Amino acid sequence: MLHLSGLQAFYGKSHVLRGVSLDLAEGEIVALLGRNGSGRSTLAKAIMGMVSWQGVMRWRGRDLAGLQTFEIARAGIGYVPESRDVFPTLTVEQNLLLGEKPGGLEGMRAGADAGGQGPRWASSDMYAMFPQLHARRHVPAGVLSGGEQQMLTLCRTLMGAPRFVIVDEPTEGLAPMVCAQIARHLSLLKERGLGVLLIEQKLDMALDVADRVVLMGQGEVRFDGPPAQFLQRPDLRREWLEVSDSA
Template sequence: MTTMLDVRDLHAYYGKSHILQGVSFDVKEGEIVSLLGRNGVGRSTTIKAIMGLVPPQGTVNYRGRNIAGMTPHEIAHQGLGYVPEDRSIFPTLTVRQNLLLGQKSTRKQGRWSVDDMYKLFPRLEERADTLAGVLSGGEQQMLTMCRTLLGDPDLIMVDEPTEGLAPKITEQVGDLLSEIARRGVSVLLVEQKLTIALRISQRLYVMGHGHIVYEGTPDALAKDEAVRKEWLEV
């Protein structure tokens, strides 16, 4: 399997605070990889550093090219998609307008169309002419993920997509992430809920104190009570 993303010895700082302290991991083609850990260990900072939103130190190889130091829009044009934790929808635009903003080009048809998004989430089609600002939290989460997909990324990084969502919507998010991977898009998922990560991931990394403390399969982590107790359980 081809390696899409290879992060080596990644460091990042907020002011004088040394947040990432030599993070190394990889994501292969069509694979869902979850980055787990308690709040404050550096998971969100990791994907922000990969996306160029936080200055990275180290190597971030995407398809064999070091993208560390590029601007976020340059990185997006390389084929990386990013769904931030705060969802970042445009509240005064309709659902349809938000989706159309995600398209990179109207000339080339990517893997996904607006109609695909409506099939995956009929609720978005029902609310196509509704202002995005009045959607529920779950609907806004679906909208921002779908908008990112319309940019046709080859790898999508998703930060805490199930935060604050009802169990049924959480399950739908998991199904969408699995469908994304089935269509050949790699997924790097930052997630707090262990159940969804264990259900949909091929591999998992656990972070603690700014570096990776565990790598394994969902089955291995499910059986490793010591790791879960030390690094994941509150």
């Protein structure tokens, strides 16, 4: 579905991604692990055309080079940023409506296969997933709690009918109960055939929902395999995830 080969990315003179190669499939949750500064969020932004990159990137056989972020989103790749980025003065309902794919329901049905879109989601689906949002659907998004804003951002992304979703740090700063709720719904996305690239610091949660683990360190892929195999490599965890006590 999404093919990356030899991906390089820079922030000014800083070389962040150093030849990243990955293949990400439909109906698969891939946990992207690594310390802060390992290149995970930069990889997500490169896929979405938010930072300049070099290499090969293809989405369902289509070259993504030169496409703008909105074109990549319309092609079927959704992005849930760490910053959440709700429209604070608009209500929950209005935020969801802004996420809908242009062209309406008939356009979505007609263009689903050609454009790469996944299953259609309606506002009612979002409210069924997260009843808290239904109770606050007429409330400005800016007054929601952090957990509610995270739910809203995920739901707004799904309203665009993506086939693949990048979710960056969805549980950061959230209560354990909300984290568990978000984890359940990431698994629901997989059941509906979506591919998910999950950037997550909570290792237990990531390994619990993931089909595959990709570990990044210093802008390179250090491991790519099933969670069970990753758990058999404590050396990788020590070198690329844990913080040294000697500092």
